[in-house]
Amino acid sequence: MTFQFESLQQLLTMDGHGFYVWTAVLVSMAVMLWLIVSPLLDSRRALKDVARDIARTANSKEET
């Protein structure tokens, strides 16, 4: 197994194919990151909403 490029510059340009390869890599990373972050944010928001509702009903019970 050998490193296929002579320099970092060559790894980026890939003999003219660099734009296509790296666009594919960056877009894939962005989409995959979204697939992880989006449900985590949804879960956090759901738990926060539940906690807020509990606090709110507890407060209204104290008032009456």
Next chain:
Amino acid sequence: MNWLSNLSPSWQWFHRLGSPRWFYQTTGRWLPWLSLLAFTLLSAGLVWGLAFAPQDAKQGNSFRIIYLHVPASFLALAGYYIMAIAGAVGLIWKMKLSYMLMKSAAPIGAALTFLALFTGAVWGKPTWGTYWVWDARVTSMLILLFLYLGVLALQYAFHSNDAGNKASAILALVGTVNIPIIYKSVDWWYTLHQPATIKFTSAPSMHPDMFQPLLVMILGFYCFYTVALFLFTRAEILCRERKSVWVKELAMAREQS
């Protein structure tokens, strides 16, 4: 469902599997390890494929896109089976959790199908000279994307959860017809798309030095898919079970820490 657990002990796993709470807790224990495995496989496979695998004699370096394109396409198709089977189980056994899995599989499948099409387009430009062709493989993958989006849209098109679930499940099952068409499209029609690189019935048409990193990437994508499916389903469980005691306790514990 009580009669199920009385029937025989072997049915108990099925019964427990239907419990959203059990799913939430079990996947919570698995997720750290599975995420670590997915991350390791994906980073190793990507570095290997992009920098260390030999370049293709005909296509040059543009062929390196295969390390994203093939795994994404694999999981876009495998994810459809998972969604359709989850829908069928939901229809037959009226299992809540199964519908939640089906609903969660839709956005992940749509995202991966988009990736398969997108990486295919940027691979097509240097190889075929065009980003897009209306050929059988590409068009049937586009239909797959619309099926995923359709299942997702039906979920929000009904006032009752139950009606939305049933409609989504039926669309998912009917859409299964498209899957063998996608697989066979490169054989049935004249197409620009190259035939399958990996077949179950014969050795891969690739040199081992190129094939090994691809295998690592496919395994990595399978792990990644599982992580994403767990995360989406867990979010769905918290949303649907927000009135239950265990979710309330979880929310309070989270608030206090």
